[in-house]
Amino acid sequence: MCADTPDTSKTTDYKDTLNLPRTDFPMRAGLPKREPGWLERWEKIGIYDRLRAQAGDRPPFTLHDGPPYANGHLHIGHALNKTIKDMIVRAHQMMGHEARYVPGWDCHGLPIEWKIEEQYRAKGKNKDEVPVVDFRQECRRFAEGWIDVQRDEFKRLGITGNWADPYLTMNFHAERVIAEEFMKFLMTGTLYQGSKPVMWSPVEKTALAEAEIEYHDHKSSTIWVPFRIARGGHVAMPEGEDDDFAGADSELLAKDLQGAKVVIWTTTPWTIPSNRAVAYSPEIAYGLYEVTGRPEECWARIGDRYILADALAEQTLSAARLEDTMYRRLRDVSPQELSTLTLEHPLNGAEGAEGFWDYDVPMIDADYVTDDAGTGFVHTAPSHGADDYESFLKRGWLDRMTHNVGEESEFLPHVPFFAGLTVFDRKGKEGKANGAVIAKLVEAGGLIARGRMTHSYPHSWRSKAPVIFRNTPQWFAAIDREVGDGHDGYGTTIRERALRSIDELVKFTPPSGRNRLHSMIETRPDWVLSRQRAWGVPLTCFTKKGALPTDPDFLLRDDKVNARIAEAFEAEGADAWYVEGAKERFLAPDYDPAEWEQVFDILDVWFDSGSTHAFVLRDREDGTQDGIADVYMEGTDQHRGWFHSSLLQACGTMGRAPYRNVVTHGFTLDEKGNKMSKSLGNVIAPDEVVKQYGADILRLWVAQTDYTADQRIGPEILKGTADSYRRLRNTMRFMLGALGHFSEADRVDPAEMPELERWVLHRLAELDQVVHEGYRAFDFQHVFSQVFTFCTVDLSAFYFDIRKDALYCDGDTARRRAARTVMDLLFHRLTTWLAPILVFTMEDVWLDRFPGQESSVHLQDIPETPAAWRDPELAGKWQKVRQARRVVTAALEIQRSDKVIGASLEAAPVVHVEDPEILAALKTVNFEDMCITSDITVTADPVPPEAFRMAEVPNVGVVFEKAEGEKCQRCWKILPDVGTHKHEGTCARCDAALG
Structure with a gap:
């Protein structure tokens, strides 16, 4: 086999008689420098528009672009997102659709407005003093600038689409x-x-939507606040039981509840001034607890009685610095009894409040109350909580809503003691409101304990500042x-x-x-x-x-x-x-x-x-x-965003969903699975990857990952991706070399091809189905892994390895013509199968073979693959051949490592086969060609003890033998007939090729 050009320094030089590969396709891709040239070429020949113009009656396919925000350079998530979209569009176009893609941008809203405000503040300008139309025009110009930047960055990634006419939410028609x-x-x-x-x-x-919220740890003040029972109805005991109050007036409060207090716990002290109820759960066991002793520094007093959930009583009283010897449980308090109680606000009667809190605080049952934490009671402020509001809405109590907090989280002027104090300041730091409320509660005897805790708290994803319910x-x-x-x-x-x-x-x-x-x-x-902002479409009403x-x-x-x-x-x-x-x-x-x-x-x-x-x-x-x-495709966060x-x-x-498919990708993390952060120094910017490796390597990373889950990227991962790319590129280069000067006169009908070529066609038919099904299911990882395995294992390591000899050394034989025909069929399928993923490289491959000003792989469809190419029986036979071949090649590798031989052509092994099906398969092929040896003997004799065996192929053993004869100076096979032919130092095959 002509694995390399023979050394002919001492013999006749037959190098020029070989059919050596002919291609200018470079081993080194040089993608960072060469990709911009292809982009210019595509724009010049107008590929996207040409595809639209020649659509004919192709069925339409439309991926609608979820608009990115026009306010900064692209990050790796943008690159992942747009690349997946591009693969979807290109794949469907090449599968026979009229696949359109209109990129778009989200242009209105707070992030842009915030940037303009920051610019104003830096110049000492007040946004509120600028005419609103002037301010909006500045926002528009800001968005326009970033759209131009992002458009170029997206195009650099090889993203196809109608870039000349994208949609913008700030276009007049859109507005x-x-x-x-x-x-x-x-x-x-x-x-x-x-x-x-x-x-x-x-x-x-401004108000925020759930999609604009993210949760971060936040340290909050916690307080335990007792609400004094003002009055309530007495619940009669069951008939026949002792009850001093049986038959008493329903407004008569049980004696042991007179002066008792219901204790709540909250992490938002600032909402206490807006309390309008206390909630309990009928499913929780409650008890009445009395303080019998106290340490010096304690807000509880001996004789105080508290109603608490039994499961939380010890925890609550411990927070109040009471040891278990300092209180006792008096009795059960039933949910029916709680439902009759009316409480006083803890600031009721506060001097200087002018009766602001002198209103009844009812007890209400609510299914959101639990005994997992707190006291078993929930302070309810319907103006500052979703559950609280729903409870009041259900009861028709919306007239009891409070309006105590303004847009800067400040208490409004009508609120005693706290007017002007903020919950959070303009930088998102804690203001003075919580501290003032706590101090006033202490002064009014309205606190039994306080503390601090870190918990998950909602923040604006833009400003990163905490939010409030208001x-x-x-x-x-x-x-x-x-x-x-x-x-x-x-x-x-x-x-x-x-x-x-x-x-x-x-x-x-x-x-x-x-x-x-x-x-x-x-x-x-x-x-x-x-939203209470300026840059956007107004509520036109x-x-x-x-x-x-x-x-x-x-x-x-x-x-x-x-x-x-x-x-x-x-x-x-x-x-x-x-x-x-x-x-x-x-x-x-x-x-x-x-x-x-x-x-x-x-x-x-x-x-x-x-x-x-x-x-x-x-x-x-x-x-x-x-x-x-047909498709909406975005990140998983868009289930609560754009999809929603x-x-x-x-x-x-219009009465129904605007999409038929929803495709979702996860988030991109670093190599260790950490979220990317500038402070951690683990950010991978797409432009950096493009400058180092080229956009195709970034696209290949996307194709190799399971985008439906969170993905990882980093220097080592990209190195692995680049290695996969090089292996694939080598496969393409070999194929191009073998196709030099191929013409239709060389084409062979599949029915006339050798079995090995028909096996390749069978694999192509199998893969064609995999590719189509995978692309339709948006499963690029499966498509690429199957095609890549085919290229590197089935082709480079098997078919190409075997057929090198015929391609280089045969004359105009049927075998060589069949191999070249298969190479042509491979070329048209591999380039179109992979073009949606490796847009630049497949164009490079295509143009190497079909140069021309109007030529492009992206104007092609995936060719139809005949069902007749499928031959499962033949494939089963060749699976057995390959099993035996693996044993032979492994045995020869040991001899090569031990320097017994330098190349497999020096061997003529004896292969012992005990499996009759494998033996039958090997008897019908030129097994020495399959194993790239000069000769081989296949025998049914039992495997001798000294034979090499592999556990996964137990019925095959190989005994090494050296080939006998002389080395052919043209093909390097060692054969007995070398030197007996017309041309000096050749074997019969090479002699015939030389004529």
Whole structure:
């Protein structure tokens, strides 16, 4: 075999007579320097547009891009996300679809607004003194700058798409459609104004959605606060039992409860001034405990009686510095008894409060009360807690809501003692409110213990500052209010439609995404649509002056007004809402502008991005006929973000989900599994990888990882990826070399090919199915691993290794023509199979063979692979051949390591085969060619003791023997007939090739 060019220094030089590989394809890829050239070439020949122009009747396939935010350089998560999307689009295009991809950007919202505010503060400017339209224009310019930067960074990664005309949520048409989608909520009655606690950022001074929250450890003050029982009904004992109070007035308080106190525990002392109830659970066992002794420094007094959950009494009283010898349990306190009690606020009667807290505090039962921690009772402030609010809503007590805390988390001027004090300051640090509340409680005898604890607490993911629950008027979309008659088949409410879409219409990859999104939709509250900021699409609605939110004419609903707003936004953008005279422009002449208030809150940016299906999929020429995407693909955090808001928004306006597939990727971690952080120095930036290795190595890393889970990346992982790339590149280079000057005249029909070639075709048919199924399932890891194994194991280490001899040394034989035909078939499939992943390298491979100004692998489809190529019986036979071959090659490797031989062609082993099926297979092939030896003997004789064996192939043994004869100076085989032919020093095969 011609593994290398023979040394002919002392013999005739036959080097020029060999069919050596012919290719200019370089061993070293040089990707960082060469990739930009391919990008320029693709842009010059307009590949994306050419594919659109020649689409014909191809079935459409649309991946709708979840918009990244336009405010910084790309991070590794962006690279992962866009690369997966690109692979999906390219793969479906090459599988025969008309696969469109319109990239987009999220442009409105707090992050950009915050950046402009920071710039103002650095210059000593006050945002509130800048005209709102001027401020919005600065936000727009900021976003435009970053869009240009990110577009170039995405293109450098080889991402295909309509980069010349992306969608932007701040485009005028987009702002019009976002407003129109909002006004659909207005017109169907889904929109309402409510006053309920929302997560509020004191730093950013706006409400936040759940998707804008992340949880971090936070150290909080903890307090145990006793609420004195003011009065309550007596619960009669069962008939026949002694009861001093049997038959007494229902308002008569049991004697041992007179003056007793119900103790609550909280980590938010600042909410105590807003307390309106104390909650208990009917499932918890409670007791009445009396203090019988006390240490010197203790807020409890001898004779004090506390009602506590039995499971938490010892822990609570210990926090109050009471040892177990200093209190006793008097009796059970039943839930029925608790339900009759009315409490006093701990600041009731405080001097200087002018009766501010002199109101009744009822006891209420609630299913969120547990005895896992605290006291078994929950302090309830409906203005500062979701559960608290729901408890009051259920009872019709919303008139008892408090409005004590302002937008900077400051107590408002009407609150005694605490006015102006903040919970958190403008930098997110703890303010003075907690300390002042605790001090006043101590002064009023309203504390039995205090402490500090570290716990998980909600923070704004932008400012990283802690948030509070704050009651504030906001605009909501009611997700359980009827918005249609249900004739569309998906339900009459947003929640019903969303859940049914999840169950019946959408396929999730991985499947776990279904349960996650379903559970979120199933339990979520109404959607908070409003934000108290300036940069975004306003809530384009008007409210009647003097009307209450519950009044039927509170909101103006008029199609003509809506149409005027839409027309203005189309021409001028959402800035039209803010210019002087806007109210008059939109309302007159149909309504008196003086009778209406214009709403200036902006829409939650999740409503912006949730509406993109309308102005991208529905309205664009390169959208979809039904306004529904084949795929939405984002990170797992988008189950509570874009997947979620898009589902709610679309179900509210068009009745069903805007997607057929939801594909989710995990987060990218460092090599040790740690979250990337600049402070840890473990951040891997995509541009650094591109500069060192090239974008194809980054893309290959994406393809090799299970993106549905969290992935890891780092220097060692990238080195391994680069090594895989080199091995694959070598396979491609060998194939190109073997195809030099291949023409149709060389082509051989598969039926006329040797078995080895037909086995390769069988493997191609198998893999073609794997590739198509894998790409359709978005499983790039499986596709690449199967193709890579085929290239390195089946081809490089087996088929190419065997056929080198025929390719280099045969003359114009049927065997060589068949091998080259197979190489051509391999070429067209491997390049198109791998083009969606290795976009630059497969173009390099393609152009090496098919140079030309208009040539590109990305204009090709994956070729059809005939089903007739499949031959399972033949594959079974060759599996047995390969089993035996592994034993032979392993045996020869030992001889090579021991320097008995220098190359396998020096061997002529004897192979003992005890398995009749393997023996039959070997008898029908040129097994010496398969093993790359000069000769081989296959025998059914029993395996002798000295033979080499492998545990995994127990029925085959190899006895080493050296080849007999002389070395052919052309092919290097050692054969007895060398030197007996016309051409000096050749074997019969080489002599015939020389003519």
